[in-house]
Amino acid sequence: MTGTIDSAVATRPVTRELATFAAELRYENLPPEVIAMAKRCVLDSLGCGIYGSATPWVDAVARTVGLLGQAATASTWGRPLKADPLGAVMINGTAAQGYELDDCHDQSMSHYGAGVVPAVLAVAEAMGPFDGKQIVTAVVAGYEVGTRVGNTVSPSAFHRGFHPCGLTSTFASAAAISTLLGLDAGQYVNALGLAGSQAAGLMAAQYGAMAKRFHSGKAAQNGIIAALAAREGLTGVRDVLEAPYGGFCSTYAAEYDLDYAVRELGEHWEILRNGFKQYSSLASSQTTVDALRAIRARAGITADEVESVLVETTEMVYVHCGWPYVPNGETIAAQMNLPYTAAVTLIDGTAFIDGYTDDRLADPQILALADRVKVVVAPDLDALGKDEMRAVRVTLTTKSGQEHTENVVYRSGHWKNPLSDEDIAAKFRNLATRVITSEAADEIQRVVLDLDNQSDPVATLARRAGEVR
CATH class of the missing domain: 1.10.4100.10 (2-methylcitrate dehydratase PrpD)
Structure with missing residues (x-):
C-alpha cells in the first residue's frame, strides 16, 4: 500500500x-x-x-x-x-x-x-x-x-x-x-x-x-x-x-x-x-566508528600514520553526515559530522563524550585528520534494504601506502548487532553518576529492572533522578 x-x-x-x-x-x-x-x-x-x-x-x-x-x-x-x-x-x-x-x-x-x-x-x-x-x-x-x-x-x-x-x-x-x-x-x-x-x-x-x-x-x-x-x-x-x-x-x-x-x-x-548507542554521535556515523575501531585493533595503526580514509556508504548516510567538517562553535555540528567523528575515533580509539568537548571542536589535529576523510555513495550499499541503510565499506590508507578495509552493515547497538544488558547497564551508570549520586543511580537501576513489580515506581525515580552529587 x-x-x-x-x-x-x-x-x-x-x-x-x-x-x-x-x-x-x-x-x-x-x-x-x-x-x-x-x-x-x-x-x-x-x-x-x-x-x-x-x-x-x-x-x-x-x-x-x-x-x-x-x-x-x-x-x-x-x-x-x-x-x-x-x-x-x-x-x-x-x-x-x-x-x-x-x-x-x-x-x-x-x-x-x-x-x-x-x-x-x-x-x-x-x-x-x-x-x-x-x-x-x-x-x-x-x-x-x-x-x-x-x-x-x-x-x-x-x-x-x-x-x-x-x-x-x-x-x-x-x-x-x-x-x-x-x-x-x-x-x-x-x-x-x-x-x-x-x-x-x-x-x-x-x-x-x-x-x-x-x-x-x-x-x-x-x-x-x-x-x-x-x-x-x-x-x-x-x-x-x-x-x-x-x-x-x-x-x-x-x-x-x-x-x-x-x-x-x-x-x-x-x-x-x-x-542503543555506545558512541556519542549520530547513529549514521557509528558503522564507520565500528569499522575504524576494528582496523585500529587489527593493524595497530595510530592516528599519525593515517594518510586518508575513504568511507563508501549509502545516500542516506552521505546526506546525513558526509559533508566536510567546518567548526562553528556548536557541539552538534561535530556530533552530526562523519569526518569529524572518524578523526576522533582514530585519535581516541572511540567516539564518546570526551571527543566532543568545546576545547576539541576546532582542535588542529582533529581538523587535519577530518580533512583526509572522504565520504562517497556506493551503489551496491545504497541498494540494500532499510535495515541496512547505514552500511559502510571503510578503507584506511597509511602514509606508507598500506590499505586496510573493513565492512560494517549493522552498527553496534543495532537490533541485529545488539548491546548486552550488561553494556546498557554500564552505560547508564557511566552517564548517570556524572550528575547524580551512586546511591541514586543504584536505586534507579533496581526500580527500573523490577518495574512491573512496583506499585508506584515514578515517585522513587523522580526523587532519585534529581539527587545531584
Missing part, C-alpha cells in the same frame, strides 16, 4: 486500526521479551537524560520553563526544578536527546526514548499514582505506534528535510499518554490526529543549532497535549495517516507505505527493533 502526494491512497482506515490496537493493549498480553525491552528503554533514556541535563541547551530550555511560572507537579532530571508535566517533559526530553547518546530505531530513523519515557514519567508523577505495569504498557504503546508511523515515511521524510524525531515522536508520546490515561479507541484516534497536526522538525539543525536537541522535548510535550485534549473532547484528523491530501504521510513524504503502520499488529513488535 504505497502512495505519493500526487496520487490517491487506499481507503483502508489505517489510523483507526493502529489506534484500536494501542487502545486495547494490555500488560497481560505483552510477551516477556517486549517487557524486558521496555525496561531497557526506560533505563537507557534516564541515563541519557540525567547526563544531558547539565548541557547549555537544557539550561536554556529550563530557564524558559522557569519563566513561565508553572505548577510544580513534575520533576526534572539532574536538577532541582519542578514544573507542570508540559514544562518537565520539554526539559527532560531535550536532555535525553541532549548529547546524541539516546536510543535509535534504525528503520524509522528516530529516537523514541526521548519522546516517550520523559512524557510517561512526567504525566505519571503529576496525575498518578500509576503502577509499574501501567508504565511498561504505556512505554510499549509509545514505541510501537511511533516506530510504525515512522516506518511509513522513512527515509522519504528525512530526504525532504524533516527531522524524524520531531515528526514521529509526537505520535509516540501521544500514544504513550493515551494508553497511560486509558483513552478509548475513538479518543485515541483523535489523539493521533492531534499529534499529526503538531508534527515538526527541520534537519538543517544538524549543521549547527541547539534546536535539534529541542525537537524531541517539544514532540514529547505535543504528545501530552494531544492525548489530554482528545480526552477532553477535542477532535483531530481522524484519518491522519492515510488522508490523501493534508494527511501526515501525504504531506511529509514523497513516498510512503501505509502497510508498515499495521503490519502484523500484536504479532510483530517494532520495539524489539529498537537499538
Whole structure:
C-alpha cells in the first residue's frame, strides 16, 4: 500500500486500526521479551537524560520553563526544578536527546526514548499514582505506534528535510499518554490526529543549532497535549495517516507505505527493533566508528600514520553526515559530522563524550585528520534494504601506502548487532553518576529492572533522578 502526494491512497482506515490496537493493549498480553525491552528503554533514556541535563541547551530550555511560572507537579532530571508535566517533559526530553547518546530505531530513523519515557514519567508523577505495569504498557504503546508511523515515511521524510524525531515522536508520546490515561479507541484516534497536526522538525539543525536537541522535548510535550485534549473532547484528523491530501504521510513524504503502520499488529513488535548507542554521535556515523575501531585493533595503526580514509556508504548516510567538517562553535555540528567523528575515533580509539568537548571542536589535529576523510555513495550499499541503510565499506590508507578495509552493515547497538544488558547497564551508570549520586543511580537501576513489580515506581525515580552529587 504505497502512495505519493500526487496520487490517491487506499481507503483502508489505517489510523483507526493502529489506534484500536494501542487502545486495547494490555500488560497481560505483552510477551516477556517486549517487557524486558521496555525496561531497557526506560533505563537507557534516564541515563541519557540525567547526563544531558547539565548541557547549555537544557539550561536554556529550563530557564524558559522557569519563566513561565508553572505548577510544580513534575520533576526534572539532574536538577532541582519542578514544573507542570508540559514544562518537565520539554526539559527532560531535550536532555535525553541532549548529547546524541539516546536510543535509535534504525528503520524509522528516530529516537523514541526521548519522546516517550520523559512524557510517561512526567504525566505519571503529576496525575498518578500509576503502577509499574501501567508504565511498561504505556512505554510499549509509545514505541510501537511511533516506530510504525515512522516506518511509513522513512527515509522519504528525512530526504525532504524533516527531522524524524520531531515528526514521529509526537505520535509516540501521544500514544504513550493515551494508553497511560486509558483513552478509548475513538479518543485515541483523535489523539493521533492531534499529534499529526503538531508534527515538526527541520534537519538543517544538524549543521549547527541547539534546536535539534529541542525537537524531541517539544514532540514529547505535543504528545501530552494531544492525548489530554482528545480526552477532553477535542477532535483531530481522524484519518491522519492515510488522508490523501493534508494527511501526515501525504504531506511529509514523497513516498510512503501505509502497510508498515499495521503490519502484523500484536504479532510483530517494532520495539524489539529498537537499538542503543555506545558512541556519542549520530547513529549514521557509528558503522564507520565500528569499522575504524576494528582496523585500529587489527593493524595497530595510530592516528599519525593515517594518510586518508575513504568511507563508501549509502545516500542516506552521505546526506546525513558526509559533508566536510567546518567548526562553528556548536557541539552538534561535530556530533552530526562523519569526518569529524572518524578523526576522533582514530585519535581516541572511540567516539564518546570526551571527543566532543568545546576545547576539541576546532582542535588542529582533529581538523587535519577530518580533512583526509572522504565520504562517497556506493551503489551496491545504497541498494540494500532499510535495515541496512547505514552500511559502510571503510578503507584506511597509511602514509606508507598500506590499505586496510573493513565492512560494517549493522552498527553496534543495532537490533541485529545488539548491546548486552550488561553494556546498557554500564552505560547508564557511566552517564548517570556524572550528575547524580551512586546511591541514586543504584536505586534507579533496581526500580527500573523490577518495574512491573512496583506499585508506584515514578515517585522513587523522580526523587532519585534529581539527587545531584
